[in-house]
Amino acid sequence: MGTRITVPAALCALLAILVAMTQKDILGQYGVTVLCTMGIYIILSASLNLVNGYMGEFSCGHAGFMAVGAYASSIAGVFLFVPDKVFGHPWLPMSCAPFAFPLILAVGFVAAALAGLVVAIPSFKTRGDYLAVITLAAGYIIKSAIENVESVGGPRGFMGMSKVVQGMDTVMELPWMLIWIFLGVVFTIWILRRFVYSTYGKGIMAIHQDEVAAEIMSVNTNKMKLIAFMLSSGLAGLAGGLYAFLISFVNPASFTILRSTECLVMVYLGGMGSLSGSVLAAIAFTIMLEFLKPLEQLKWVAIPLVLILLMQFRPEGIMGNRELSDVFPKLKRFYRFK
Amino acid sequence: MALLEIKELTQRFGGLIAVNDFSVSLEGRELNALIGPNGAGKTTVFNLVSGFYQPSSGSITINGVNTRGMKPHQVTALGVARTFQNIRLWNDMTVLDNIRVSQHYRLGYSLMDSILRTRRYADREAAIERTAMELLEFLGMKDLAGEYPPNLSYGIQRKVEIARALSTKPKLLLLDEPAAGLPSTDVVELIKLIGWIHKEFDLAIWMIEHQMTVVMSLCQGIKVIDFGATIAEGSPEDIRNNPTVIKAYLGDEAI
Numbered sequence: 001m002g003t004r005i006t007v008p009a010a011l012c013a014l015l016a017i018l019v020a021m022t023q024k025d026i027l028g029q030y031g032v033t034v035l036c037t038m039g040i041y042i043i044l045s046a047s048l049n050l051v052n053g054y055m056g057e058f059s060c061g062h063a064g065f066m067a068v069g070a071y072a073s074s075i076a077g078v079f080l081f082v083p084d085k086v087f088g089h090p091w092l093p094m095s096c097a098p099f100a101f102p103l104i105l106a107v108g109f110v111a112a113a114l115a116g117l118v119v120a121i122p123s124f125k126t127r128g129d130y131l132a133v134i135t136l137a138a139g140y141i142i143k144s145a146i147e148n149v150e151s152v153g154g155p156r157g158f159m160g161m162s163k164v165v166q167g168m169d170t171v172m173e174l175p176w177m178l179i180w181i182f183l184g185v186v187f188t189i190w191i192l193r194r195f196v197y198s199t200y201g202k203g204i205m206a207i208h209q210d211e212v213a214a215e216i217m218s219v220n221t222n223k224m225k226l227i228a229f230m231l232s233s234g235l236a237g238l239a240g241g242l243y244a245f246l247i248s249f250v251n252p253a254s255f256t257i258l259r260s261t262e263c264l265v266m267v268y269l270g271g272m273g274s275l276s277g278s279v280l281a282a283i284a285f286t287i288m289l290e291f292l293k294p295l296e297q298l299k300w301v302a303i304p305l306v307l308i309l310l311m312q313f314r315p316e317g318i319m320g321n322r323e324l325s326d327v328f329p330k331l332k333r334f335y336r337f338k
Numbered sequence: 339m340a341l342l343e344i345k346e347l348t349q350r351f352g353g354l355i356a357v358n359d360f361s362v363s364l365e366g367r368e369l370n371a372l373i374g375p376n377g378a379g380k381t382t383v384f385n386l387v388s389g390f391y392q393p394s395s396g397s398i399t400i401n402g403v404n405t406r407g408m409k410p411h412q413v414t415a416l417g418v419a420r421t422f423q424n425i426r427l428w429n430d431m432t433v434l435d436n437i438r439v440s441q442h443y444r445l446g447y448s449l450m451d452s453i454l455r456t457r458r459y460a461d462r463e464a465a466i467e468r469t470a471m472e473l474l475e476f477l478g479m480k481d482l483a484g485e486y487p488p489n490l491s492y493g494i495q496r497k498v499e500i501a502r503a504l505s506t507k508p509k510l511l512l513l514d515e516p517a518a519g520l521p522s523t524d525v526v527e528l529i530k531l532i533g534w535i536h537k538e539f540d541l542a543i544w545m546i547e548h549q550m551t552v553v554m555s556l557c558q559g560i561k562v563i564d565f566g567a568t569i570a571e572g573s574p575e576d577i578r579n580n581p582t583v584i585k586a587y588l589g590d591e592a593i
Binding site: 191194195198199200201202203205206208209210212213214215216217218219220221222227321 | 390411
């Protein structure tokens with residue numbers, strides 16, 4: 001049993017260290033923001049890997065589902081806690097904010113998972129390039145739809161979430177967003193890892209490798225696709241919700257094709273079908289973004305260039321279908337997952 | 339009641355009639371063959387039985403259940419498994435995983451069980467792994483459990499594919515050209531294997547095969563089709579001497 005608790009214990013320790021460091025102001029506001037962004041990127045790349053890596057479809061509308069989650073969570077947060085001219089009086093006192101926050105994120109998750117149906121249902125009959133076009137269109141539909149809803153600010157964006165974050169601070173002075181994002185990352189990796197390592201989840205890999213054989217060998221391929229797309233977009237929605245409360249402002253322009261491209265870069269950088277690859281790639285990518293900041297718009301020349309070089313010289317990505325524990329088998333000693 | 343009952347099955351692809359008014363009735367535990375020249379519609383019949391196509395007309399009944407409108411995974415759950423002409427294993431999964439995933443229809447746990455790792459999940463996963471390992475051991479392939487299919491010889495891949503089909507616990511096993519591409523020494527092995535499986539697993543086998551040594555030494559009943567229509571049926575002896583069959587295979591001048 002001893003080894004079983006190693007990972008949870010290590011995670012608790014890491015969270016405690018991070019919280020302590022922010023309390024002592026060692027990281028600084030900038031450091032905390034970078035760490036939070038990193039966490040959101042980890043959720044985005046790991047969740048996209050489920051569809052693009054494990055199931056072998058090419059989804060390029062991930063930002064759209066992130067947007068659904070961001071708006072749904074923001075609206076839920078404002079609706080519950082902030083007086084607003086559209087959504088009326090708050091339903092709950094601010095002191096409940098830290099406890100109700102998971103609920104707010106859950107709203108974003110569910111809304112984005114339902115939006116995932118827009119892609120999941122066509123995927124029953126469509127594959128490959130054609131499905132990629134559908135995901136692209138879905139991303140645009142979501143963005144344009146939000147732009148046209150005046151009650152959430154249309155193209156100007158939506159705000160008011162900062163009051164909820166401040167509300168959490170009144171209950172207790174903690175780096176709340178850092179904690180929620182940390183928990184969000186742990187939740188994402190936990191759920192994805194357990195899913196793809198079960199025989200049930202391996203049905204998704206069977207679809208990737210030979211869909212006809214999967215269906216004939218009793219895998220309910222439609223159901224598996226539904227689960228994969230909804231889980232993937234739901235987790236993107238979770239990332240969206242966290243992102244919205246982190247920067248206290250959402251607008252449709254944050255969820256363009258550029259954001260989806262970022263997600264794709266991370267998945268292919270990390271390696272398809274590798275969760276640890278996605279995590280490493282998201283960390284590397286965030287750091288790279290920060291270093292390339294001085295280039296301003298030119299960083300959008302540099303980042304796609306990375307993708308071109310990657311496809312030329314290491315098309316399988318950093319990890320390439322393997323996990324960290326396959327590269328360093330000794331790591332297996334520290335945890336036991338079936 | 340017949341295990342598989344096909345009545346007046348017709349399949350059209352545009353103007354082409356791939357299967358024309360095909361009927362057959364197979365009892366449990368029989369070993370039959372479906373033969374015919376290239377393009378005769380044999381694989382189409384298998385695709386129809388396994389639910390991959392919906393027939394233009396006619397009916398397919400498995401153990402009294404009409405399969406119209408069913409998806410292939412539902413047909414598999416009724417007890418029909420098949421192999422493919424060109425081997426279709428999942429190449430990035432180990433042999434063991436191939437045989438685990440093919441038990442998908444009777445996993446017996448839900449998505450939530452897999453995420454929460456409930457007791458039911460642990461029990462069922464253990465049972466699935468046990469079934470897979472027992473099957474591999476029974477077929478003498480226990481050592482290959484951790485291998486990836488592309489590292490195995492063609493003959494062994496065939497055997498793994500048959501094992502994968504068997505793991506769905508079929509009552510009827512459809513083999514689509516099991517001897518295709520095998521060297522003659524392996525064909526002898528394959529004949530022994532199919533005969534042994536037929537006996538040990540207590541199931542009916544229906545195979546498409548071009549190599550007459552396989553068909554003649556194994557099958558009790560043979561059905562011959564050409565251009566989608568049945569041209570002959572009977573025991574191996576009858577078929578061997580049937581002039582219509584010889585004509586379909588060799589053309590008019592050979593007679």
